[in-house]
Structures are given as structure tokens and as C-alpha cells.
Amino acid sequence: MALTQWQTGGRKVVVSHKPEAITISFTEQELVSYDLAGRYLGSYDHGTNIRRGLDNTYQQRWRVVDGRKYHPRQRVLSEQEAEEHVEDMRIRVRDLLKDKAAVDSHPATAAVLERIWEYSFRKLMASAGTFTRLYGHIPILPPDQYRALVVQMTDGCTYNKCTFCTLYRDKIFRVRTLEDFRRHVSEVLEFIGEGLSYRTSLFLGDANAIAVRTARLLELVEILNGFPVLQPLVKKGGMHAFLDIYTGNKKSVDELRLLKEQGLRRVSLGIESGSAALLEFVHKPGSRADVIDVVRNLKAAGLSVVTIFMVGLGGHDFRAQHLSDSVSLAQELSLSRGDIVYLSHFSPGTNAPYLPIASEAGVRAMTADEIDAETRRWKQVLGEVFGGTGVKVAPYSFQRFIY
Numbered sequence: 001m002a003l004t005q006w007q008t009g010g011r012k013v014v015v016s017h018k019p020e021a022i023t024i025s026f027t028e029q030e031l032v033s034y035d036l037a038g039r040y041l042g043s044y045d046h047g048t049n050i051r052r053g054l055d056n057t058y059q060q061r062w063r064v065v066d067g068r069k070y071h072p073r074q075r076v077l078s079e080q081e082a083e084e085h086v087e088d089m090r091i092r093v094r095d096l097l098k099d100k101a102a103v104d105s106h107p108a109t110a111a112v113l114e115r116i117w118e119y120s121f122r123k124l125m126a127s128a129g130t131f132t133r134l135y136g137h138i139p140i141l142p143p144d145q146y147r148a149l150v151v152q153m154t155d156g157c158t159y160n161k162c163t164f165c166t167l168y169r170d171k172i173f174r175v176r177t178l179e180d181f182r183r184h185v186s187e188v189l190e191f192i193g194e195g196l197s198y199r200t201s202l203f204l205g206d207a208n209a210i211a212v213r214t215a216r217l218l219e220l221v222e223i224l225n226g227f228p229v230l231q232p233l234v235k236k237g238g239m240h241a242f243l244d245i246y247t248g249n250k251k252s253v254d255e256l257r258l259l260k261e262q263g264l265r266r267v268s269l270g271i272e273s274g275s276a277a278l279l280e281f282v283h284k285p286g287s288r289a290d291v292i293d294v295v296r297n298l299k300a301a302g303l304s305v306v307t308i309f310m311v312g313l314g315g316h317d318f319r320a321q322h323l324s325d326s327v328s329l330a331q332e333l334s335l336s337r338g339d340i341v342y343l344s345h346f347s348p349g350t351n352a353p354y355l356p357i358a359s360e361a362g363v364r365a366m367t368a369d370e371i372d373a374e375t376r377r378w379k380q381v382l383g384e385v386f387g388g389t390g391v392k393v394a395p396y397s398f399q400r401f402i403y
């Protein structure tokens with residue numbers, strides 16, 4: 001890492017040029033980061049963060065203090081707000097390039113600053129158009145994979161009927177042909193350019209890539225392994241993917257071992273709940289026994305596991321059963337160091353079938369604050385279950401996801 005001081009307007013600015021990104025600290029409370037291609041990544045300004053998604057969405061995040069509690073808040077910036085912010089930062093970067101002594105002393109850093117200056121808001125918008133053509137949209141990743149490079153072996157979800165989920169409703173599930181996948185990966189690499197160094201692993205999209213039959217999956221993975229530029233990512237962070245329970249039990253330990261040998265490291269399971277009644281209510285297939293089988297096979301193959309439970313699903317009516325059945329299920333999964341239990345904050349899209357169904361059934365929804373409180377309860381109980389095991393228990397809100 002190169003940490004250098006630059007002069008602008010009589011002030012010193014610290015530029016940190018790391019292998020994965022560049023961060024410019026105008027003051028201790030005001031900094032901005034870019035990938036090495038020059039794309040804006042995000043900024044921090046006196047307690048407020050802004051993050052940019054590759055689709056050129058800008059999410060602003062801050063926390064509201066209420067006594068001893070902190071409430072996270074977020075909103076999406078309007079295009080005009082985003083443009084003003086990005087251009088303001090860009091002009092400040094351009095001013096750094098007037099420090100000729102620093103430019104001459106640090107040519108590699110200066111080259112990245114030049115790229116940042118070239119990446120105007122209009123150019124970022126054009127880049128977002130390419131992103132959308134390549135991916136459509138990426139509605140969710142497990143939080144440990146927010147910095148993964150996503151490659152879409154499949155499109156959409158094999159099932160698409162859970163009533164609370166609208167993430168892939170606009171997509172018809174398909175598995176890419178080998179030729180199409182090779183072209184997709186080439187185009188993704190061309191798009192991401194030097195920004196690849198910011199990525200920490202590979203995520204095999206979309207919702208259920210591991211459901212693809214093993215022979216085809218291995219052919220697709222072989223294509224990935226044929227790109228030498230991706231090998232550092234595979235070695236460093238490995239390959240990751242979602243798997244839905246009702247399809248996962250079709251893969252044997254030997255098949256999963258083959259995938260592990262090719263780079264698969266961790267599989268994320270959207271379990272949502274240990275309560276059979278709640279799963280039935282939200283039309284999510286797969287039983288408790290299926291979950292136990294799938295996790296046993298994954299662990300026997302030497303893979304790590306992410307389990308995701310959805311706190312607040314089923315509202316007050318299912319609250320107690322949801323917690324106790326989910327905790328008892330988690331206890332049966334023989335999770336160990338390297339595994340993660342995520343507690344996802346339930347927030348259905350406005351067009352989710354869950355809403356009218358729950359309303360008709362008289363289910364009393366939990367407010368966002370009640371779900372936060374319930375999440376703290378889950379975290380405490382699961383923290384006691386997994387204390388000292390190396391299993392991480394962490395809440396997250398998919399509303400804060402931005403890729």
C-alpha cells in the first residue's frame with residue numbers, strides 16, 4: 001500500500017493507493033474511494049456513507065441515535081443529487097493533479113487519479129448501461145459476498161413461487177449454454193477492467209446455480225477456470241453460490257467434493273425458517289429433514305455453509321414458533337468455524353403475494369423496529385448456541401444491498 005500526501009488549496013490530502021482500490025482522505029471525517037479503473041465506489045462524510053452500485057444507483061446510509069440504540073437508515077439519491085456529488089468529488093480529484101511534485105513522485109497513483117477524472121457521471125451512466133445489458137439486475141447476494149465478482153451461470157430462480165420473494169419474478173429460469181457462458185465471462189471481464197482487483201471472490205449467479213446438474217455445472221466451472229485472470233480470485237476467496245434446499249438434496253457428497261476441488265468454497269442456503277407451518281404458509285418447499293441432509297452433505301464434502309433465516313416472516317402470529325423451531329434446527333446442523341448464520345430482516349416488496357395472503361389470514365405484521373428488536377433476541381439466543389464454536393451470527397438487511 002502506498003500512502004502519500006498531496007497538496008490542494010494549501011491543504012494536505014492523504015491518498016491511499018492499495019492493490020484493490022484508492023482512497024482519498026480530505027480530512028479524517030471526509031473520504032472517497034474508487035476502484036483502480038477509476039469508478040466511484042463510495043464516500044464517507046461525517047457519519048454519512050454513500051455507496052455506488054454498478055447500475056449507477058447511489059445509496060446514502062446513516063444512523064439515527066435514540067437513547068442507547070442506533071437505527072440504520074438509508075435512501076437512494078436522485079440522479080441529480082448523485083451527479084452533483086460525483087462531479088464535486090471529481091473536481092477535487094482533478095485539483096490534486098495540479099500538485100506537480102506529487103504527480104512526478106507518484107506516477108502510478110497519478111495515473112489512477114487521471115482515470116478517476118475521466119470517469120464523469122455521464123461515463124458512469126454509460127457503464128451502468130453495459131452492466132444492465134450483461135446482468136439484467138443482481139437483486140441480492142449473501143453479505144459476505146458483496147464484493148464478489150458475479151458470473152451468471154444461470155438466470156433467475158428455479159422455483160419463483162415463495163410468496164414473500166419478488167427478486168427474480170421478471171426472469172424465466174435458464175441455464176446458459178457453454179458458449180453463452182464463455183462469452184458472458186469475457187464480457188464481464190472487459191466491463192470490470194482494472195476494477196477486478198476490488199473483487200474478493202467469485203459468485204455463481206443467480207438464485208440457485210448449484211441446482212444445475214453436476215456434469216453441466218462442472219463444464220461451466222471449467223470455463224471459469226480457463227480464465228487465468230480469475231485464478232487469484234478463486235485462490236483467495238473461492239467460488240460461492242446460493243442453493244435452495246429442495247434441489248440441494250439431489251447432490252451427493254462425491255459430487256459436491258468434485259465441485260470443491262474445482263474451487264467451490266461456501267454455499268448459501270435460504271432456509272428462512274425451521275417452522276414447517278411457516279414455510280407452508282409462505283409456499284416455500286423443502287422440509288426440516290431436507291435442510292439437515294443438505295447441510296450434512298455440504299459439510300461432509302468439506303464446504304462451508306451460510307444459513308439464512310428471515311426474521312419477521314409470519315409476523316406476530318408465527319413469532320414464537322419461528323424462533324424456537326429455527327433455533328432448534330440450527331442446533332441440529334453441526335455448523336462449525338467458517339460457517340455463518342445470517343438473520344435477514346423481513347421486508348417484502350410491495351407487490352409480493354405474501355402481503356394480501358397474510359392480510360386475508362389476519363396475520364399481524366411486525367413493524368421495522370419490532371423486527372429489529374426480534375433480531376436482537378435471535379442474535380442473543382443463537383449467540384449462546386454457537387458461542388465459542390467459530391460460527392458467526394450476523395443480522396443483515398437486504399434493503400441495504402447494493403452491487
Ligand code: SF4
Binds near residue numbers: 161162
Ligand atoms: S426465496 Fe429463493 S426459492 Fe423462493 S422464489 Fe425467492 S429465490 Fe426462489
